[in-house]
Amino acid sequence: MVSRVASSDELQVRFWGIRGSTCASGPQFMEFGGHTACVEIRCGERLFIVDAGTGIAALGSALGENVPDTIDILFSHLHLDHVGGLPFFKPALTKERLVRTYCGNLDGDSAMDSLDKLFSPPLFPVRLSQFPARFEHVGFKAGEILTFDDGTAVETHSLNHPGGATGYRFRHGCRSVCYISDVEHTEAWPDEALADFVRGADLMIYDGMFSEAEYPRCRGWGHSTWEKGVDLARAAGVKAVAIFHLYPGHDDACLRALEAEMQAVMPTAFIARERQSLTLDASGGEAVADWYRAAKVPAV
Ligand SMILES: [Zn+2]
Numbered sequence: 357m358v359s360r361v362a363s364s365d366e367l368q369v370r371f372w373g374i375r376g377s378t379c380a381s382g383p384q385f386m387e388f389g390g391h392t393a394c395v396e397i398r399c400g401e402r403l404f405i406v407d408a409g410t411g412i413a414a415l416g417s418a419l420g421e422n423v424p425d426t427i428d429i430l431f432s433h434l435h436l437d438h439v440g441g442l443p444f445f446k447p448a449l450t451k452e453r454l455v456r457t458y459c460g461n462l463d464g465d466s467a468m469d470s471l472d473k474l475f476s477p478p479l480f481p482v483r484l485s486q487f488p489a490r491f492e493h494v495g496f497k498a499g500e501i502l503t504f505d506d507g508t509a510v511e512t513h514s515l516n517h518p519g520g521a522t523g524y525r526f527r528h529g530c531r532s533v534c535y536i537s538d539v540e541h542t543e544a545w546p547d548e549a550l551a552d553f554v555r556g557a558d559l560m561i562y563d564g565m566f567s568e569a570e571y572p573r574c575r576g577w578g579h580s581t582w583e584k585g586v587d588l589a590r591a592a593g594v595k596a597v598a599i600f601h602l603y604p605g606h607d608d609a610c611l612r613a614l615e616a617e618m619q620a621v622m623p624t625a626f627i628a629r630e631r632q633s634l635t636l637d638a639s640g641g642e643a644v645a646d647w648y649r650a651a652k653v654p655a656v
């Protein structure tokens with residue numbers, strides 16, 4: 357059940373947690389899933405993990421023995437739905453290895469102090485520093501380009517969210533994927549700087565927690581709508597959109613209806629499903645539609 361390791365020219369995305377705010381559970385949530393934010397991104401064989409919501413536990417189990425000695429976890433920000441799964445990430449519990457976290461919304465400070473506060477008694481029985489893995493916490497300012505030991509670079513962008521959040525753009529070969537969560541759209545939309553950041557991407561993972569009909573009640577909460585995601589994608593020439601950070605009250609029937617509405621406007625937009633896996637190969641062009649169709653069948 358482990359996703360196959362991508363060949364060197366592929367960019368692979370797998371959703372392990374797609375909910376925002378808190379988990380959803382029950383028979384009415386089986387299709388889209390219930391865990392909070394966690395996405396596996398493979399640039400060839402190179403693993404990146406974006407956010408450590410509760411979905412990261414299943415990712416850790418699925419990795420099995422196929423775990424690099426150094427694991428990079430990129431946080432959008434540190435709200436609970438993006439960090440709560442971290443102590444349940446098996447590779448950090450089983451072996452001495454390096455887990456590096458990256459946080460870009462604390463004015464250059466790392467996640468260390470915040471995570472120490474959260475994962476210590478009486479809130480949590482043990483500290484991350486007591487784990488077999490060694491944690492290293494890296495702080496940066498959203499907007500900077502992250503460069504890793506192996507020369508890989510990931511672009512970042514500051515997002516409009518209470519306390520700030522960081523968007524990421526992964527490029528590999530001729531493909532690119534953007535992760536834009538958590539974000540609230542602005543009055544003037546699409547935001548020009550954000551449109552520049554995501555321009556021409558093959559896939560944009562976008563915070564579409566609400567619909568436009570629901571949004572007036574949720575204004576100022578730091579989240580957006582699928583409609584604004586589609587507007588941004590169209591303005592910036594983004595080829596496909598995965599709506600993400602799903603409202604925990606939206607069950608399968610509701611999300612299927614929203615997806616149908618959305619696809620009437622943009623056929624390559626869809627709502628992310630837990631464990632759904634997408635492969636973007638090096639061929640470009642028409643392949644986008646091919647991997648999109650493949651993605652409609654959840655790989656479990
Ligand atoms: Zn969130």
Ligand SMILES: [Zn+2]
Binds near residue numbers: 433435538
């Ligand atoms: Zn948040």
